[in-house]
Amino acid sequence: MWHIIIEGRDADVTVMCLPLPAHQYLLLSALRFTTTTTSSRFHFRRRTWIRAMSSSAEQHTSGDWYSVPDLSLRDHRFAVPLDYSAGAGDAGSITVFAREVVQVGKEEQLLPYLLYLQGGPGFESPRPAEASGWLKKACEEYRVILLDQRGTGLSTPLTASSLSQMKSAVKLVEYLKHFRADNIVKDAEFIRLRLVPDARPWTVLGQSYGGFCAVTYLSFAPEGLKSVLLTGGLPPIGKGCTANNVYRACFEQVIHQNEKYYKRFPQDIKVVCEIVNHLAEVEGGGVSLPSGGMLTPKGLQILGLAGLGFRGGFERLHYMFERVWDPILVQGAQKRISYYFLKAFESWLDFDSNPLYALMHESIYCQGASSQWSANTIRDEYDSLFDPTKAAKENRPVYFTGEMVFPWMFDEIHALRNFKEAAHLLADKEDWPPLYDVNVLNSNQVPVAAAVYFEDMYVNFNIAMETASQIAGIRLWVTNEYMHSGLRDGGPQVFEQLMGMLQGKKPWF
Structure with a gap:
């Protein structure tokens, strides 16, 4: 299958796959283009460049299963575009790394997927040493994907030494502009389409900045989400700065x-x-x-x-x-x-x-x-x-x-x-692209549960509550039992509370 990414607006189109060589671009001149291979809906203008990206081994490689106490793990690497925008073929690609984690013995079981988005910006996903904390609890039910967001961990890491390869500040800024939440979400969708059987939607757990990314996900790719869990991660969503x-x-x-x-x-x-x-x-x-x-x-x-x-x-x-x-x-x-x-x-x-x-x-x-x-x-x-x-x-x-x-x-x-x-x-820099769509959030249909910490020093309580009021159907757990590090300090309890709220087992307000 060849997945198509379409950029632009103004006309509805239903496109998913075409038998094209990887990285080839098509120039669409017709106002409306359709295919019966999928029900996904995109938008494009007249004369819009479309890049076809294959699901070949060149784009996704996975390793063998290995283990830490009570957990089995498998490494995945994806070659993703540095710049997803139309006509950006010359920008090249980067590697995004994700670690698949299940309970020992569940390697071949059909389990729902949960994507974990780490706080930051710029921090890698946890490195499990054993089954403990929220991860142990999540693996009772899910196949967990620990994503190293682009630029972190094993995802073409941006370190003091690697960034020094940029020969000018202008070139460095041009490179860094692709490392915000909008492209992290595009990476997540790129991975979901190749990793999750039948490209089914998955649950996302976002901690702190990872929660900011999850709200960006809700804004621009809600079709990829089954449900969302936020812990200390409700961002300000107003326009401007x-x-x-x-x-x-x-x-x-x-x-x-x-x-x-x-x-x-x-x-x-x-x-x-x-x-x-x-x-x-x-x-x-x-x-x-x-x-x-x-x-x-x-x-x-x-x-x-x-x-x-x-x-x-x-x-x-x-x-x-x-x-x-x-x-x-x-x-x-x-x-x-x-x-x-x-x-x-x-x-x-x-x-x-x-x-x-x-x-x-x-x-x-x-x-x-x-x-x-x-x-x-x-x-x-x-x-x-x-x-x-x-x-x-x-x-x-x-x-x-x-x-x-x-x-x-x-x-x-x-x-x-x-x-x-x-x-x-x-x-x-002024020309930062949008990270949130308030209109989409106002009509959100994805189940969302959020832990809001009353004395959070990093994500202000009042701003978080203001944002929550703009996300339709969100379920809130407001607590002063934990600080911003609640998922780390009381992971099993926090995870169980949020999942219970989504499943109707816990009260919410």
């Missing part, structure tokens, strides 16, 4: 989390002030990190990205600060931040291994508008509240920041320095 609204709301929650942290560990107020004063007073305004970057007062604040929003984050942060200073072994030796702390600081962050997160983060909120370093703009609205040097001099709590990317990070974080120019171009 919604990043300002997101960060303005998120800063309020970040302030609340800072207050909770210092109430838990009041001794850390003095410790953090000492660190900030030390960093501000040393030559150059900071100290060198093991990787070659620089730890500055503003850099210290980004520990809140992981320290304030996940279960156990408060404790990890506090114990890091316990070992911030080197002991004085020789009388008269200068006070120094320990190598232990500096190494722990870098290990806490993922920018070295995942520059895609820093480069693309604000773009996930953009549709036909630029972000213009939105987080930095909103931070400035808080005047001195997030000024670390001023807070330390006044002996008041130094507030950490949250899930925000700032332009100075491309100066201070070694792995990001080569991408500074590209980062500014991405912040200025």
Whole structure:
């Protein structure tokens, strides 16, 4: 079978397969084109390029089954277009990797498929070591597909070293623009048509940014969905750039989390002030990190990205600060931040291994508008509240920041320095395509269940509830039992609750 991808609008057409060589393009001049081989419906204009893509072994390869305790796994690799738009044959292809997971003994059973979309942007899917958490629960009923979203894991990964192959910032931006939710969804559909028997619709589980992708899926390819589960993943769906609204709301929650942290560990107020004063007073305004970057007062604040929003984050942060200073072994030796702390600081962050997160983060909120370093703009609205040097001099709590990317990070974080120019171009870019279709969501018919975490530091509760009101038929589970990491911390319970809501076994509101 030869699958056809059609781009354009203005006339209805029913097309699925034609016996054409892979990657060949057809130029349709007729206003209306039909075939009886399928009931799928697309749209195209007069004179629309159509690319035919085969289901040959060249596009999909799979490995042998292997095992971890209580699970069988099989690897799949798909050659997908970098650019799905019409006439983009010269853009080439990339590899997208997906891992199939079932309970041991169920390898050949006919099971419904569940696609897992990981949070991010830019993070790979989990690597199972055993049957545990939500995955164990899901495998009781499903054949789970763990997708490494394009650019992550084994899907033509975009790392600091691989991105360095781009010879100019302009070319890098042209490449990176294809790594948002719209193309992740197209990859998912590409895979579903080749992997799922009879190309049946599947269930999608989206965590955090994976939930954003799932809502994009609901907007543009609902025919591929049997049901959708969202955990901390309801995005803002307004037009333009919604990043300002997101960060303005998120800063309020970040302030609340800072207050909770210092109430838990009041001794850390003095410790953090000492660190900030030390960093501000040393030559150059900071100290060198093991990787070659620089730890500055503003850099210290980004520990809140992981320290304030996940279960156990408060404790990890506090114990890091316990070992911030080197002991004085020789009388008269200068006070120094320990190598232990500096190494722990870098290990806490993922920018070295995942520059895609820093480069693309604000773009996930953009549709036909630029972000213009939105987080930095909103931070400035808080005047001195997030000024670390001023807070330390006044002996008041130094507030950490949250899930925000700032332009100075491309100066201070070694792995990001080569991408500074590209980062500014991405912040200025205006022609981002749409990620959501509110009209489609208003008439949604796909069963959707969502966990909304009341104290979510990353996906604001009020914005999530506003989006939920635009998705017809959505079933909500609002809870303060879990933070943003609910699927990781209480996976079986969260998964069972959402599935129970879809199946009518659990109450919902």
